[in-house]
Amino acid sequence: MAAQEWPSLELELTSFDGGVRREARVLRPDRYRFWDRFPAGAPFIARGGGYSYAAASFGGGAASIEHAAFDRILDFDSASGEVRVEAGITLAALHRFLARRGWYLPTQPGYPAITVGGCIAAECHGKNHAKDGCFSRQVKTLELFHPAHGLMELSREREPDVFELTCGGFGLTGCIVSAVLQPRRLPGNEVTLRSEPLDDVRGLGPALRAAAREADFVYSWHDFNAGDRAPGLIVRGVIGGEPAPDQDSRSPPTRWLRWDNRSAWRVPAWNRASATLATALYRRAVARSRPVKTSLYDSLFPLQSRGGPYFRLFGAAGFCEFQAIVPEASFPGFCDAVFAYLRAHPLAITLASAKWFEDESRDLRFSGTGVCFALDFPRGGGADAFQAFLDGLCAEQRLRPSIIKDSRLPRAVVEKTYPAFGSFAQRLAAFDPERRCRSELSERLGL
Amino acid sequence: MVVGASAGLGRALAQALASRGHDLFLVASDERDLRALSSHLRQVYGVQVEHMARAISAAPGWAHEVGAAAQRGGVPDHVLFPVGGSRDDDAGGLADTDALDILGVNLVGVMHLAAELLPAMTRAGRGSLVGFGSIAGARGRSRNVAYSAAKSALRTYFESLRHLGAAHGIEVQFYVLGYMATQQSYGKRLPLPVASPDAVARAIVDALGHGSRVRHLPAFWGPVEWLLRAMPFAIFRKIKS
Numbered sequence: 001m002a003a004q005e006w007p008s009l010e011l012e013l014t015s016f017d018g019g020v021r022r023e024a025r026v027l028r029p030d031r032y033r034f035w036d037r038f039p040a041g042a043p044f045i046a047r048g049g050g051y052s053y054a055a056a057s058f059g060g061g062a063a064s065i066e067h068a069a070f071d072r073i074l075d076f077d078s079a080s081g082e083v084r085v086e087a088g089i090t091l092a093a094l095h096r097f098l099a100r101r102g103w104y105l106p107t108q109p110g111y112p113a114i115t116v117g118g119c120i121a122a123e124c125h126g127k128n129h130a131k132d133g134c135f136s137r138q139v140k141t142l143e144l145f146h147p148a149h150g151l152m153e154l155s156r157e158r159e160p161d162v163f164e165l166t167c168g169g170f171g172l173t174g175c176i177v178s179a180v181l182q183p184r185r186l187p188g189n190e191v192t193l194r195s196e197p198l199d200d201v202r203g204l205g206p207a208l209r210a211a212a213r214e215a216d217f218v219y220s221w222h223d224f225n226a227g228d229r230a231p232g233l234i235v236r237g238v239i240g241g242e243p244a245p246d247q248d249s250r251s252p253p254t255r256w257l258r259w260d261n262r263s264a265w266r267v268p269a270w271n272r273a274s275a276t277l278a279t280a281l282y283r284r285a286v287a288r289s290r291p292v293k294t295s296l297y298d299s300l301f302p303l304q305s306r307g308g309p310y311f312r313l314f315g316a317a318g319f320c321e322f323q324a325i326v327p328e329a330s331f332p333g334f335c336d337a338v339f340a341y342l343r344a345h346p347l348a349i350t351l352a353s354a355k356w357f358e359d360e361s362r363d364l365r366f367s368g369t370g371v372c373f374a375l376d377f378p379r380g381g382g383a384d385a386f387q388a389f390l391d392g393l394c395a396e397q398r399l400r401p402s403i404i405k406d407s408r409l410p411r412a413v414v415e416k417t418y419p420a421f422g423s424f425a426q427r428l429a430a431f432d433p434e435r436r437c438r439s440e441l442s443e444r445l446g447l
Numbered sequence: 448m449v450v451g452a453s454a455g456l457g458r459a460l461a462q463a464l465a466s467r468g469h470d471l472f473l474v475a476s477d478e479r480d481l482r483a484l485s486s487h488l489r490q491v492y493g494v495q496v497e498h499m500a501r502a503i504s505a506a507p508g509w510a511h512e513v514g515a516a517a518q519r520g521g522v523p524d525h526v527l528f529p530v531g532g533s534r535d536d537d538a539g540g541l542a543d544t545d546a547l548d549i550l551g552v553n554l555v556g557v558m559h560l561a562a563e564l565l566p567a568m569t570r571a572g573r574g575s576l577v578g579f580g581s582i583a584g585a586r587g588r589s590r591n592v593a594y595s596a597a598k599s600a601l602r603t604y605f606e607s608l609r610h611l612g613a614a615h616g617i618e619v620q621f622y623v624l625g626y627m628a629t630q631q632s633y634g635k636r637l638p639l640p641v642a643s644p645d646a647v648a649r650a651i652v653d654a655l656g657h658g659s660r661v662r663h664l665p666a667f668w669g670p671v672e673w674l675l676r677a678m679p680f681a682i683f684r685k686i687k688s
């Protein structure tokens with residue numbers, strides 16, 4: 001069957017942050033013979049749930065290949081927990097399956113409709129990087145398709161270089177078809193969350209590092225609209241309760257927050273006044289709170305219940321996220337620089353949050369040791385200038401910015417902050433010399 | 448037993464049946480699709496799932512093999528035929544083998560397999576046979592010529608089966624399907640709403656055991672078909688059919 005025989009749809013795809021829009025041809029195969037009769041010649045890129053803030057699954061003239069129909073559980077070993085899944089399965093579906101059998105994946109990003117393939121390609125992190133690492137730590141083997149290489153079985157022992165290029169390789173080595181994951185025994189289906197106030201964000205590093213050693217989940221939240229100390233809190237979560245199935249097994253909502261409905265509320269409502277009011281109210285609410293018990297599902301996927309209105313309030317224009325790993329020693333100075341900038345150029349900071357990261361860095365993976373710090377702000381206004389300022393900070397202070405969370409991160413910044421950039425690009429070019437796998441992200445970074 | 452189970456409505460039916468605890472025998476042309484679906488249904492729903500990869504066609508032989516395998520564990524309770532196929536170049540000038548392929552997968556293959564299963568079902572005096580037509584079979588068309596003819600004939604064939612079923616206690620159901628979100632409709636601009644295969648499958652599985660019937664799914668396709676049939680040919684040929 002020729003390439004054009006697979007039905008396709010011309011769609012305008014948008015990065016989740018609203019920063020990149022491109023017309024793309026989207027294929028949605030639903031049978032394995034697709035891989036035998038793969039469209040010849042044209043560039044392509046795999047597409048998962050479409051939750052990447054950067055345009056990693058479309059653009060660059062590539063056809064986007066959706067994996068939604070490849071969402072099945074292929075094998076499960078109840079003794080070891082090892083599970084083989086197709087790459088299009090969502091984290092929610094996999095969690096429901098595993099939790100009912102007494103297992104869970106400790107490292108998962110916060111939105112349940114993200115796919116396993118997307119997590120591998122973006123090398124997502126979870127709620128405690130210091131303890132659990134990034135997503136690839138749970139991946140034992142994976143099956144990759146590239147038209148020049150066919151279907152390949154990859155692991156740390158078999159084709160290790162392609163395996164490493166694929167984990168955190170933004171889909172540029174081909175389509176991940178399936179993966180074998182190693183979950184962990186579920187200690188319980190309940191998470192007890194305890195919050196401690198932190199008066200000054202500059203003292204976050206040591207406190208976050210210490211908390212990360214004790215708890216299962218650790219993150220912080222700060223009010224960057226409340227002056228130069230950005231008061232906030234550190235939240236520690238400990239998993240416990242009954243390991244039996246419970247509310248974690250609930251059905252998914254009928255309508256997920258998705259890339260194409262995030263901008264359903266056209267007019268942006270986040271501005272200096274609304275962000276200041278919202279963060280002040282939130283700070284007051286959490287200051288009074290005692291330890292709370294919540295389901296493991298809600299703790300793993302907090303954005304299912306809370307993410308919808310928050311993201312939709314950015315309107316059609318969208319939002320910007322800056323996320324970078326800041327070495328602990330540099331963190332107070334980094335905060336001072338940001339405060340000084342915001343005093344001179346006030347902006348609505350809708351979210352400031354951090355996690356502790358502790359791992360070696362490799363290739364283009366968002367990993368390393370330090371405070372993983374994130375700031376959200378509305379697109380437009382002074383956002384571009386603020387992003388340029390943050391780019392400068394990253395280059396100057398050797399911070400490591402997240403590639404997947406920033407849809408416009410320039411190549412020059414990535415080259416400066418990822419020492420392995422050159423080697424990654426070279427090895428990728430050796431694997432895919434014709435650059436069949438492309439996206440807006442790969443074109444922007446020159447990969 | 449689901450014939451044509453690898454994707455679309457067939458896969459959705461297999462899932463809906465497994466979710467209600469039915470053990471399954473799945474048939475489709477590709478072993479890899481069947482293996483993936485069988486594993487998934489076994490793991491998730493804990494049901495017994497067997498499968499056999501065979502192309503549904505007008506060729507002799509395969510139906511006997513499939514029928515024998517399916518009846519190894521006894522007479523199937525329900526046999527569903529969500530199988531079919533169309534091609535974009537089916538505009539009246541298909542080569543003989545291509546036209547036969549379309550008739551094979553949409554009509555003759557179903558007849559072959561039903562013929563293998565009917566003797567045991569009539570002896571047992573129970574079971575359901577469920578066929579699937581298409582709104583495309585309502586009238587002769589300028590596109591999907593062989594396909595619409597096959598689906599129209601299939602409807603007549605199932606009406607014949609209903610006579611047989613009425614005499615032997617076999618439930619015979621036939622569904623006329625409108626647009627569904629499958630590969631067949633993907634990327635096409637369609638004038639009426641597209642149904643989800645999961646929703647259609649749930650409605651079909653709910654109706655199993657509730658008697659022989661002919662229904663349109665979704666139901667609004669009933670009046671649409673009536674209108675299409677009532678339309679004078681001179682008008683019908685002017686709408687892009």
